[in-house]
Amino acid sequence: MPKYFPKLKQTHVRIDLDAEGKESISCPMLPVDALPELNACSEALGCADTVEKYMQVKDRMIALAQTVLPAEYAKNLPRFQVDKLSELLAYLMYGDSDDQPKKPDEKN
Numbered sequence: 431m432p433k434y435f436p437k438l439k440q441t442h443v444r445i446d447l448d449a450e451g452k453e454s455i456s457c458p459m460l461p462v463d464a465l466p467e468l469n470a471c472s473e474a475l476g477c478a479d480t481v482e483k484y485m486q487v488k489d490r491m492i493a494l495a496q497t498v499l500p501a502e503y504a505k506n507l508p509r510f511q512v513d514k515l516s517e518l519l520a521y522l523m524y525g526d527s528d529d530q531p532k533k534p535d536e537k538n
Contacts, residue, residue: 443525447503458498460523467494468523475512484512491515498522 440459447453460468471491478484495518496504507515 437525440525443521445521455500455503457500457522459525460494460498460519464494464497465523468519471519472516475516488512488515491519495519495522 442456442458444454445457447455467490471487471494474487474490475484478487491512492507492510492515495507495515499507499522510518
């Protein structure tokens with residue numbers, strides 16, 4: 431029996447812009463070759479022992495997310511706390527099982 435691996439062809443994620451999920455955007459995922467930078471940011475964040483180093487890592491994280499987010503949303507990334515920025519980057523890199531459009535019979 432064949433195995434199903436939808437992540438092999440996934441190139442976009444859906445990002446909800448409001449709590450009800452009524453407004454969302456389709457955003458390209460980070461390319462796989464961005465994974466080393468994402469891992470480097472994670473490691474540097476764990477070693478950041480000054481506010482200056484912490485902010486440098488945050489700037490790197492913002493720059494990474496800006497490579498795929500539409501400009502109108504990317505300009506607001508500095509408002510994110512690092513934990514939410516990390517969550518966003520992980521989603522942009524790996525996606526999620528619920529990021530595909532719902533079938534008509536899968537209503538909430």
